Amino acid sequence: MCGIVGYVGHRDVTELLLEGLRRLEYRGYDSAGIAVQHGAEISIRKKAGRVHELGKLVEANPVAGTAGIGHTRWATHGETTDINSHPHVGGNGEVVIVHNGVVENYTTLRAQLQQRGYVFRTATDTEVIAHLIAHQLSEQLKLGSDPERPDTYVTAVLAALAQCKGTYGLAILFRDAPNLLIGARLGSPLVVGVGQGEFFLASDPSPLVGYTDEVVYLSDHELVVLTPAGMELRHRDSGSLTPSIQTIEQTPADIELGDFEHYMLKEIFEQPTTLENAMRGRLDDDEATAKFGGLNMEPQQLRRIDRIVLTACGTSWHAALVGEYLLEEFARIPTEVEYASELRYRNPPLTDTTMIFAITQSGETADTLAAMRECKRKGHPTLAICNVVGSTIAREADGGIYLHAGPEIGVASTKAFTSQVTVLTMLALYLGRMRHLSYPAGHRIIQQLREIPQKVAQALESFETVRKIASKYASYDNFLYLGRLYNFPVALEGALKLKEISYIHAEGYPAAEMKHGPIALVDPNTPSVFIVPRGGIYPKVMSNLEEVRARGGPVIAVACEGDDEVADMADDVLFVPEVDEFLQPLVTVIPLQLLAYQIALLRGCNVDRPRNLAKSVTVE
Ligand code: AGP
Numbered sequence: 246m247c248g249i250v251g252y253v254g255h256r257d258v259t260e261l262l263l264e265g266l267r268r269l270e271y272r273g274y275d276s277a278g279i280a281v282q283h284g285a286e287i288s289i290r291k292k293a294g295r296v297h298e299l300g301k302l303v304e305a306n307p308v309a310g311t312a313g314i315g316h317t318r319w320a321t322h323g324e325t326t327d328i329n330s331h332p333h334v335g336g337n338g339e340v341v342i343v344h345n346g347v348v349e350n351y352t353t354l355r356a357q358l359q360q361r362g363y364v365f366r367t368a369t370d371t372e373v374i375a376h377l378i379a380h381q382l383s384e385q386l387k388l389g390s391d392p393e394r395p396d397t398y399v400t401a402v403l404a405a406l407a408q409c410k411g412t413y414g415l416a417i418l419f420r421d422a423p424n425l426l427i428g429a430r431l432g433s434p435l436v437v438g439v440g441q442g443e444f445f446l447a448s449d450p451s452p453l454v455g456y457t458d459e460v461v462y463l464s465d466h467e468l469v470v471l472t473p474a475g476m477e478l479r480h481r482d483s484g485s486l487t488p489s490i491q492t493i494e495q496t497p498a499d500i501e502l503g504d505f506e507h508y509m510l511k512e513i514f515e516q517p518t519t520l521e522n523a524m525r526g527r528l529d530d531d532e533a534t535a536k537f538g539g540l541n542m543e544p545q546q547l548r549r550i551d552r553i554v555l556t557a558c559g560t561s562w563h564a565a566l567v568g569e570y571l572l573e574e575f576a577r578i579p580t581e582v583e584y585a586s587e588l589r590y591r592n593p594p595l596t597d598t599t600m601i602f603a604i605t606q607s608g609e610t611a612d613t614l615a616a617m618r619e620c621k622r623k624g625h626p627t628l629a630i631c632n633v634v635g636s637t638i639a640r641e642a643d644g645g646i647y648l649h650a651g652p653e654i655g656v657a658s659t660k661a662f663t664s665q666v667t668v669l670t671m672l673a674l675y676l677g678r679m680r681h682l683s684y685p686a687g688h689r690i691i692q693q694l695r696e697i698p699q700k701v702a703q704a705l706e707s708f709e710t711v712r713k714i715a716s717k718y719a720s721y722d723n724f725l726y727l728g729r730l731y732n733f734p735v736a737l738e739g740a741l742k743l744k745e746i747s748y749i750h751a752e753g754y755p756a757a758e759m760k761h762g763p764i765a766l767v768d769p770n771t772p773s774v775f776i777v778p779r780g781g782i783y784p785k786v787m788s789n790l791e792e793v794r795a796r797g798g799p800v801i802a803v804a805c806e807g808d809d810e811v812a813d814m815a816d817d818v819l820f821v822p823e824v825d826e827f828l829q830p831l832v833t834v835i836p837l838q839l840l841a842y843q844i845a846l847l848r849g850c851n852v853d854r855p856r857n858l859a860k861s862v863t864v865e
Contacts, residue, residue, distance in 0.1 A: 663830075727755075
């Protein structure tokens, strides 16, 4: 998704903008650009390609100033070309903007503006906004509005945005108003960084880390007016607002690579720590239950819940599927998992004792946000399990549980998945202990949860073994991933990891489902990854494994340490520590994350920024 940065203050803005764009690269993009203002002159440098190449362009054509905006573009309208890159210019250069979002009625507006004589230089919808603002500004000036007053520009921006249908996160500069920066938000995230005599704009807090830890998250229809002298927050309809200043938890270490080659690898290895963070202060030994500070729901209200819907996308959907098994096993509450993009339109029959959980790492996924809003509109209590503090879903939910996993920068979600599963385990414990789950049973779950970070650390010791196995299988073009019960969602997750960063076709299935079609795919060129830790259904999965071997299919097994039977049967084995079945996803997913990482490396793929993908899918 597109990334936005903006600044107004006393610093030389050029390098600050470029560094901000580097920190937003993980969102996924195909071109980048900056605009720097010095007095009544705004200089633009932009091109298709990586931020690194933009840096070279700026080096060859330096620009300096103390106000500026920057953008990484994930193309929605218009090809990936230098001219279609942001920033875009309105009128004859009196307005310069960067935009994250979609203008759904841009063709109509474009025609109207062309009739008024505006000349379009690009194929983007964003340029329509730039010319609209320029037109409204000229109208204001014709009416005698004072070009020295920020209000003149605010009025022009609001009048222009009122004509746009769709979504936007905007940062706007004005040639004739040096040191004025306006931000506006509808549907695409935008956060203000609050400094001393300086202010920042960004799509998420990562560009602000190290400059300020005080932020204001804009909500829909809000607009912020920034000058070195101060900040004014407004709502489109109700006018001035008092900003709610929050503190971001991120530190520079959170967003730096450290000794790792890629963010994905760093985040895989952070999991023992992030799981401790997810559990910190939430396990109650005295009551043998879990406790959460942000559910905002009374126990009586929670006790009356007789159905749960978990809604999410992608990896978060896989975590939700583990959650379904956990909630039904430990809380005995009927639970279903819905793809958010389906739930928002499917209109299932939900009762007033149905509770909705939106599960999302970024808190900005458009489909998940829309599904949650649809459930809220119907009056259902909607909670969020989310990683990004202050994100849209976190703020709009009626309550929720943060993962505290720290920024997840690699596009392929890893530590968020295990933290989501851990939170869902604690939620099942909490709701179960409100119902029939006994004190000893609750106490046992707590004990086992406490051991998980160490078990995950042990699973990470398979790093070298995975690297060797990856070299054996990196050239294959089709994989099957198979598991049962709690490991069925892990099969789906393992397949998704491989697909999204190595571009290999991989499918996850319940292991028994093989017989109903997929086994036709088995041949010596199609490796099957079996997740087959010890447990009640171990013999069944082993028989599925044998069915594949009997047809010449190569088998990679994820099994418990010391399981010689699997070692004899499979071509290759990745061992994980033994844990109770309901906790197996937290350890069996680890070698699959590493396998996808290693195979992608061997195939020369961009592990942190895989093609076509974005970290946060804020378009529908
Ligand atoms: C997972 O590796 C992918 N990056 C993607 O499926 C992701 O999980 C999905 O887009 C949901 O994102 P969210 O958790 O931020 O809502």
